[in-house]
Amino acid sequence: MPKNVKPVYYGDYLQLDKLLDSQQPHSKMYGPEAHDEMLFIIVHQVYELWFKQVLHELRAIYKEFRAEQLDDRALQLVAHRLRRVLTIQDLMNDQVGVIETMTPQEFLEFRDYLVPASGFQSIQFKELEIILGLTRDTRIAFDQQSFYNRLNDEHRTYLEELETQPSLFDCVDQWLSRMPFLQFDDFSFWDVYQQAVTDSLDRDEEIIRQNAADDGQLETELASLQVNRDNFSALFNNERYKSLQEDNRVRLSQRAMLSALFITQYREEPAFHLAHQVITSLAEMDEKLTIWRYKHAMMVQRMLGTKIGTGGSSGHDYLRRTTEQNRVFKDFFAMATYLLPKSALPELPSAVRQALGFYFRHDD
């Protein structure tokens, strides 16, 4: 191979001439350079590089989900790449600590020169959100329109186009819905399962009645338990499930939700191992993104107090509000509400277990 390969020089390979020439502090244009503007620029550039890498992985994952079929070799690749995204997210979350080494005053030395630039204008980040499956109607109000007004036409058109494509969320939903585990002849799994969950919710009610600190709490807890009962029974009732979706209480389709439940319950089954890893990683990705938004919000508050951001809106509030709402795979979290301990789990008929095992045992 190396024969026909032309020799490579480190700096050329990484295009360091361009990369290291892309930091131009604006303070210099109006007076002496503010020492800390360099940090501000580089921290944001590093985030953009990581965004590019995360998008690189997500697009590859997306492609697998869009393919004719998603066999286990592909699924393994998906799981492997999702784990990589999670590792990068951990780093991005810790990186908030680097920008926090800048004091509010050091920031004020150049902040006014950045107006009206704003993190809202990071196209890659919006792209990330859209690919994951954040849609206008699931975004917080501000995100639904007004931030689009800040983008140049090229960027706005690009993102609006992207919003018309199916998202990773949609792909995952279809993939889960396709799963054939929901009906097995002579295996009334769901009846047994519903009974078991109902029993466990009854136990919860008992616990509440025995331990409520006062009437107020008793009432609140019983009410939220009732919500759980309703949501659960809705899982088995097309009509009621639809209305849950309309109220944005669940987002996954009914079939996908049931498959996800089944896979999570029987994750020890070899055939579910990868699928369960993928589901868990998607939930973790959501969680880490949420923590990033949260730490980011804290950092902005620390830097600006309740001052407005360079974009002309108080970033701190904005970020705080998105933290909770801009979540895509929340259903996977909520699912824990209906999980049973292994001990309380209906035994799978051996035919089914067999079907879920390996044809080939490497320890025979």
Add this chain to the structure above:
Amino acid sequence: MPKNVKPVYYGDYLQLDKLLDSQQPHSKMYGPEAHDEMLFIIVHQVYELWFKQVLHELRAIYKEFRAEQLDDRALQLVAHRLRRVLTIQDLMNDQVGVIETMTPQEFLEFRDYLVPASGFQSIQFKELEIILGLTRDTRIAFDQQSFYNRLNDEHRTYLEELETQPSLFDCVDQWLSRMPFLQFDDFSFWDVYQQAVTDSLDRDEEIIRQNAADDGQLETELASLQVNRDNFSALFNNERYKSLQEDNRVRLSQRAMLSALFITQYREEPAFHLAHQVITSLAEMDEKLTIWRYKHAMMVQRMLGTKIGTGGSSGHDYLRRTTEQNRVFKDFFAMATYLLPKSALPELPSAVRQALGFYFRHDD
């Protein structure tokens, strides 16, 4: 020295016989041991050990603040120990990742045996909150009374006693109020300063008007700017400041707030270096505690969905609500709202600078 020192054996020194004999999974009392209960126990025990260490540091810091005078040697010790607390907090925040290696199902295997035990019953954690300065009226509703009902008498009495003591917050407030920097003859610092801040708020208004994405946003932003103007001018008006305090909009006393502002503005002055470090560390401690509550809330949701916790209340909601409200040193964050860039800062008269410098220059 070693002459009269009796030889020490590692295991005896650390009392490992007791320490490693304190893990008794309850699942064993009702059936086969749930493998993961050990993790659950040890993770909580490690937290309790860190709480003990943090309390050890906070009490020592507290003692310095309560002393006759707090000279720079003492202040340095305070700063040093606060930094240690921050390091421990980082570890405690990362530790959430360890408990997250337990799946919801693995937790359900023993969860029912823990009823009605609950993290609310961690006396050391409540002690930590109280020493920092969390008071009943600053707590969220649930914390104000009902969790006390869950404690045994000894613990309840102990905490209620503790609540009658001055907190670290109170000490810090008094220490800041004592500072003499607020009046210097012939140095109209505060007039100059107020003018400068007003100018900067005017610039903010301009930015808003130039960049608001739409009328809705314009209105919102101008409103929040007005709040900043009001809060700021209140800093110099005893009456209005009192009312801000009554509405829980600020907690620090007026003098303390102004000292904190002055110190932060002139942090480069040698005499302020330590004081500024202490203020910053206290704010960071608050921030890290907030992030711990937040990650903790995410973890509970992931483990239980919207199920109730073993204590009979949905811990996830509880933790989420405390995240924002149970903050003690929030004022130090808000302060950034009124900070000026060094360039816009009134020059200190040389007499004052001299007073804030070292008598002794080790680079003469």
Add this chain to the structure above:
Amino acid sequence: MPKNVKPVYYGDYLQLDKLLDSQQPHSKMYGPEAHDEMLFIIVHQVYELWFKQVLHELRAIYKEFRAEQLDDRALQLVAHRLRRVLTIQDLMNDQVGVIETMTPQEFLEFRDYLVPASGFQSIQFKELEIILGLTRDTRIAFDQQSFYNRLNDEHRTYLEELETQPSLFDCVDQWLSRMPFLQFDDFSFWDVYQQAVTDSLDRDEEIIRQNAADDGQLETELASLQVNRDNFSALFNNERYKSLQEDNRVRLSQRAMLSALFITQYREEPAFHLAHQVITSLAEMDEKLTIWRYKHAMMVQRMLGTKIGTGGSSGHDYLRRTTEQNRVFKDFFAMATYLLPKSALPELPSAVRQALGFYFRHDD
């Protein structure tokens, strides 16, 4: 269930009376308490708690490997628990930063009262090393005997007994040796593979000759390449492989090594997914332990310079020397030397691929 469960109180469940009563600074026995001795005690106690948890996981994993057969459900459990161990190790590695908040002088305030206690006397840590598979002859000289002299009889006997048991390393070796993937009729995998590796080593030689900075380097690199050639061909020659083992150049048995290579090369095969995860996790466990030893050594040097430790030996040197040598799964690292890019990999006959796939496809 909860009916017959007796109510649990948080503090009783965690046995906090014992746990939080196990910190007795010795400085108090000889004068005023050294403030930082508490940190020293608690940091070590936390390590001991984590050691207990890691041992809890390793023993469970060990049990699976010792069982009649290790089916995929079991293997998944093994992989899951190894990941947990890795997460705990990350935390233990970061924890070094907490002890580093103690200055050398703060340590000297109580160091003399600890003589001759020493970390060598942590039975759980030695147990951990032995269970993993660290044997006397693979330990560094000092570890082979003299540290045993520091233990009380009970502990020495316990560890010496333990050394007679098969270790996790032995189990993993047997498990890999059992694998039937090494002979498939009409599939001359190993011949094809050897040829491919030889080609790649030839390419390396070319690279060396083209790029050696000078003759000295050329010689060194060609020599180390020759070592790789010899080691590789030894993999297929019982006699020469045995001699590599006798020189402690490899530790895995020949069959195990070849299975590990095969699994790593074809990790995308569903049937290998879990096995590959286990191999990788074991290598990472080794790596993280090594990094812990290294950071630990740095910390000791920082605390004591080249002073001796309380145990009467210079811990810094000791730890530094163990860092490299006390590794158990080093062969998994070295393996990369013989890996081929997927593109250069001999295609598996469809019969074999079929055998390695799932009987059941959940995306048909």
Add this chain to the structure above:
Amino acid sequence: MPKNVKPVYYGDYLQLDKLLDSQQPHSKMYGPEAHDEMLFIIVHQVYELWFKQVLHELRAIYKEFRAEQLDDRALQLVAHRLRRVLTIQDLMNDQVGVIETMTPQEFLEFRDYLVPASGFQSIQFKELEIILGLTRDTRIAFDQQSFYNRLNDEHRTYLEELETQPSLFDCVDQWLSRMPFLQFDDFSFWDVYQQAVTDSLDRDEEIIRQNAADDGQLETELASLQVNRDNFSALFNNERYKSLQEDNRVRLSQRAMLSALFITQYREEPAFHLAHQVITSLAEMDEKLTIWRYKHAMMVQRMLGTKIGTGGSSGHDYLRRTTEQNRVFKDFFAMATYLLPKSALPELPSAVRQALGFYFRHDD
């Protein structure tokens, strides 16, 4: 201000057109793109961006040290910026985990296309080493010349020029040497101090004799103790100190070493607070760099086993060897050898303490 400021757009400010156009996988030039080459490129580019930021801070620090005088305002800035560098280093060390999500095989898919590029060719990293104070004769053999041969002329000339400048190490040495704390009339500090250290080394000898596990260890430990005695007494003997320097056993000048010792011993003195922070941060910077080299070496071994790197030399060995030797501020570590507990410290005459305190007490 904002009036005359021209509006800024996020993407233009960060020059994302250039930044995000600098990733060109070479595998594409010879066949299908290797998915993981993007990760490889971006990880290295992020490192280069952080190097640029660290150099930005170090040059600013360097400038302060080179200035006419280094007053406390400047020293505070130095301490602040060193802390920032440490925070960035932590992130760089964790970043190794991201590249480790690439399997050896995934790397082999494109490795051959990178020949003979090599990390040795990172000019910024070499610059970092040189600015800190790594000189040819303190480097490991390989670094002394042969890697220069891999650089293009422009880069080689640039670095060789840089090597003729005084380094940060030199500046720190001069700064410490300038300190006047070494002679105070009627204060025989150093006599008292030498006696106290000798006593403590005698105690160490006692500990060794009482606890040596066997004769071999006894001998070794006594020998290394003797080395400490010799090195220590050399601190007060110009001739012998010079010879220690010639043997590369110490690098700091004698005066600088004594100042550093004095400052570390009396760090509680307000006037030493900043100086001590700077010394500690420099030592930590060295330590974190060492850990980065170490983790980096582990990662390379994992990726290539004992295969040669793309640069044609086995990077793993190289990095392992530099880990220990390429350290600049090692003397600050070794210093702990001669530290005394506060209790054993000679009391400073009040005249001296006064001199080291603040003229102005803000808690009177």
